[in-house]
Amino acid sequence: MWIAMVFGAIFGSIALLLLAFTDKSAAQTKRIATRLEAIRSALPAMRHALEPLDLRIAHTFSSIPWLNRILQNVNLAPRLQFLLRQAGMEWPVGRLVALSLLLGLGFGYLVDLRTHAVFLAACIAVAAGACPMLYVLRARQRRFNRIRTLLPDVVDLMVGALKAGHSLLSAMAIVSRESPEPVRGEFRQCYDEQNFGLDLRTAMSNLVHRVPIHDFRIISAAVLIQKETGGNLTEILERVAHLIREDFRLQRQVQVHSAQGRMTGYILAALPLVLGILMYLANPEETSLLWRHPLGLKMLYGSIISTALGTFIIYKIVQVRI
16 A cells, blocks of 8 residues: 555656656747747848948939939049049039039020020030139139148147157147148048058158148158158258248249239230120120121131130249249
């Protein structure tokens, strides 16, 4: 009797243990199956996430999609973007291209509608379409002149920082914080490039590439030569600042002496156009013979070519390089 009771107790205990283990295994199996099902359903999203990423910078040249696609396939668009960056303008490339096309086609159409002279309309269209680019080039030159004006004081600030015990990188950081624009932005980019791992030679070369003026080339050459051969960088930069000031003073004197020649060029270039407009307003019938008669067209084309050639010659005369 006792043997049967002991056997029944042992059998019941083993059965309960097996039942508990089976329930635990079933619950664990169910959890694993649920997890695998969730992973299987997430495989498409994971496969999309694991695709190779394109880390190249996608330049947007225009807010108009079709114009942006066209400009991305044109090699000239990055150059125009770099030119706008040098001019300090926030224009997209698409705006510059669209403005040039609108002005060129608009003025060309109006001239052709009035005169029915295709060559004259083409000349006017080219001149009108070039006006936005000339404006950008003028803004670029003004920005470079502003940088050349501020550069001696910036070099003096670097010299003061070096005398106070700062390194060259720290001196550039001070210039990027304390100097006025547009010098501050250029030195800030040069400083950031060195912080991100570029060597000094590459960072200075990029600076000269962004601002291709003679004074920055002098500073870059002085810094790189001192880094390779040694020497007193403070004394070198002091001499560079003095050289830049003397060069700037000499160029100012040249501009003063050539002011009369430049003003003469401006007047002679604008005189035929202004005189032609005034003559047309005073007597439209006789003035219109210039584009209605074959001989008048030849005279008009000759005057345009002669004016452009004379303006170019005067420009080359007054441009004195030092």
